Each structure stands twice: as C-alpha cells, then as structure tokens.
C-alpha cells in the first residue's frame with residue numbers, strides 16, 4: 001500500500017474543504033460589514049484582493065497535490081507507456097499504408113501542399129490529407145513542387161512521407177467526392193474548407209478502434225491523434241535535425257521552461273486581437289509559483305519566446321528581468337511578413353514549433369496555427385499533457401472541423417437572458433470559452449445561443465470508423 005498516495009488524497013480533500021470555508025466565511029463577513037458600516041470602495045477592494053489571494057493560494061496547493069496524486073504509484077509512467085504503445089501501433093499502420101508492396105497499382109490520395117497560407121496552416125492541411133488517406137486505406141502522396149517556402153519542396157527539410165511510393169504516377173486522378181472517385185486508383189483532395197459533403201472521419205474525430213483506450217488515457221484524444229500523425233509527417237531530415245540540435249544548444253534550451261508564442265504582424269486586427277506581453281506572463285508566473293511549491297526554486301525561470309514581432313524580446317527582457325528569455329531572433333525577424341516565405345523563414349518557424357512542443361507549459365493564442373501545431377506535437381511521448389497550456393483567446397480547434405460540441409453533465413438554470421438553461425445530456429455547439437468560468441455556445445435542444453458554466457459540461461469526443469485496410 002502506498003501511504004504517500006493516501007496522504008495526498010487527504011490533502012486534496014482538506015484543501016477543497018478549506019476553499020469552501022475561506023470563500024463562504026470571508027464573503028459572509030464582508031456582506032455583514034457592507035450592511036452594517038458601509039466600508040469605502042478601496043476597503044472593499046482590499047478585502048476582495050486578500051480573499052482572492054488566499055483562495056488562489058489554496059487552489060495552487062491543491063493543484064500541486066492533485067498533480068502528485070496523478071503521478072503517485074507510477075501512474076504517470078503507466079499512462080505514458082500505454083500511450084506510447086498506442087503510438088507505435090498507429091505509426092506502424094501508417095508506415096505500412098505509406099509503403100505498399102505495389103506502388104504502381106496502389107490506391108493513392110493526392111494532396112497539393114500549396115494552400116495559400118502559412119506553415120502551420122499548411123502542416124494542418126497535410127495532416128487532414130493524411131487522416132483522409134488513413135480513413136480510406138489509401139497511400140498518401142504529397143505534391144510540393146513550387147512550395148512558397150522552399151524551392152526544394154517538402155523534403156528540403158523533412159523525410160519523405162514514404163520510402164517506396166512518393167510519385168503519383170501518370171494515370172488521371174478523380175476529384176474527391178466526384179462519381180466513381182471511391183474506386184478510382186488516384187483521388188485528388190481539395191482543401192478542407194472547400195469540401196462539400198464532410199465525411200464523419202474529419203477532425204476532430206479519432207479512429208473508433210482507439211476510442212476506448214485513448215479516451216481513458218488522455219484528456220483530449222484528438223489532439224494526441226493529431227500530434228502522433230504530425231510527428232510522423234514532420235520528421236526532420238538528418239541535415240536539418242543537426243541544425244535543430246545546434247540551435248537548441250545555442251539557445252540554452254533546458255528544463256524547466258515555459259513556451260510563449262506571441263503572434264502579431266498580419267494577424268492583428270484581421271484574425272486576432274493584440275495582447276500585451278504581460279497577459280502571457282501572468283500564466284508564466286503562475287507556472288513557476290506552482291513549480292516552486294512542488295520542486296523548489298528552479299536554477300533559472302526560462303521562457304522560450306517564439307514570435308513574429310522582432311522587437312518583443314527586448315521589451316520582454318526589460319520588463320521581466322527575473323526571467324531568462326530564450327529566443328531565436330533570426331527566426332522572429334524572418335517571420336515578419338516580408339521575409340516569411342523563404343528557406344530561413346521555413347526553418348525558423350519549424351524550429352520554433354518543435355521547441356515550443358518540448359516545453360513544460362505553453363502560453364499563446366490558439367487563434368494561431370503555429371501554437372496549435374506546437375500543442376498537438378506536445379502530446380507525443382509524454383503522459384497526458386492536454387492541460388499544459390493556456391490560450392488567451394480561442395479554445396483548441398481544427399480549421400474546417402466537424403462541429404465542436406460539449407455535453408451537459410449537470411442541469412443549470414439560467415440567471416439572466418444571456419445564459420442558457422442546461423439539462424443533463426444536452427448537446428451544445430461550442431463557440432468559445434471566455435476563460436472566466438463561462439463558455440459560449442448553441443444549445444441544440446433550445447436552438448439558442450448563450451453562456452453557460454463550463455464546469456457543468458464536458459467535451460464530446462467524436463469517433464469514426466477509419467479503415468487503413470491493413
């Protein structure tokens with residue numbers, strides 16, 4: 001019997017009880033004072049600040065103890081080993097599909113890399129094609145000539161997607177969804193946004209045969225599935241790998257480290273809002289406070305800063321002298337809109353994404369595909385890391401995905417017209433999370449949009465039959 005486990009369990013339960021006492025007791029006291037002697041606004045403010053500090057402190061401690069509990073008795077290693085076995089199984093299937101015995105006659109799915117967008121968006125396009133190939137049992141052939149990032153195409157930086165079968169062949173291809181396409185030898189796939197009838201195996205669905213085990217082991221099974229596929233798709237070739245390793249050493253990459261990605265330039269105002277560095281640093285500070293409670297003071301408080309704003313590193317280092325910022329400045333310069341689509345720009349963004357994926361915690365805006373890519377890759381080779389992030393804006397999503405839904409675990413009575421009523425089992429199309437306890441969505445039952453407490457719901461994990469035909 002592991003008594004450490006029992007001690008942790010009691011501490012978590014005690015902590016939750018103390019939060020209740022602290023919150024209810026101090027609020028009751030404040031309300032009494034408000035009705036009796038009308039304290040000034042600044043007095044009230046001071047009291048609320050003190051209360052918030054105490055409650056946050058207890059929650060932080062419970063979080064640390066909960067984390068230790070999740071790892072007690074070798075549970076973390078056990079999860080990591082089982083996830084790693086699933087990964088091996090999935091990758092073996094892909095390798096087999098990608099290397100058919102008869103390449104000439106193999107059924108193929110062809111995608112063109114030239115989606116008119118950045119690397120993160122293109123990598124997601126490749127992932128979507130790989131998923132379709134996997135689901136329909138076809139060998140995936142990627143056409144990357146005239147790639148906007150590099151004349152050498154995909155293999156200028158990555159291993160080819162197959163050792164034996166990378167040519168589409170000379171036969172004519174059918175368009176995905178056209179008559180006879182299902183049986184055609186070659187099928188060409190449009191970008192996900194242009195797909196007319198969406199099949200059930202599109203993101204964020206996971207293969208039905210992995211569903212049971214994966215949804216038990218991982219907090220966001222699709223993100224894990226995406227990460228494993230991307231990890232196969234984005235295998236740096238030997239020369240590029242050496243460059244990446246040198247780069248990591250030069251930057252001084254070591255743990256503990258928090259990854260911060262700040263997406264600015266062309267994204268601001270069109271697809272996302274501006275966020276000051278302080279908004280990201282709140283979460284970095286929280287990470288290190290928690291870290292210290294568990295492991296003691298770190299040798300350095302490292303922050304890996306990836307950004308397309310070439311001036312940000314100076315500002316961050318000046319305003320946050322307690323932190324050690326690691327940032328590839330040549331990468332942020334070549335990430336500017338003018339120099340982006342170049343060999344240097346390509347290597348820079350891949351290096352940033354891979355380093356971000358190896359950090360302990362990620363702070364960014366999920367409106368950026370760069371950060372979503374890093375978050376997906378972060379899941380590979382670890383214990384469940386689905387909660388190791390904070391997004392300042394969107395929830396995790398996949399562009400062009402099937403509707404993202406949550407389901408109500410508990411009933412909720414709306415408090416005003418901005419809120420939704422919930423009945424257990426209700427399905428709600430998720431539009432976003434305000435990260436203040438409330439999410440926004442559309443109740444399928446009521447046909448109405450509104451806010452609802454996020455804690456009363458859970459994510460619906462989609463599953464679909466995918467037949468790699470092996």
Ligand code: GDP
Pocket residue numbers: 117118119120121122261262263264267306307308331332334335340345348349350352367368369370
């Ligand atoms: P999104 O526009 O942020 O959703 O992501 P995309 O990847 O589709 O396009 C943005 C492109 O800008 C990237 O692919 C890079 O070329 C560049 N970029 C944006 N943010 C960064 C960053 O943090 N580091 C680097 N090196 N490049 C970036």
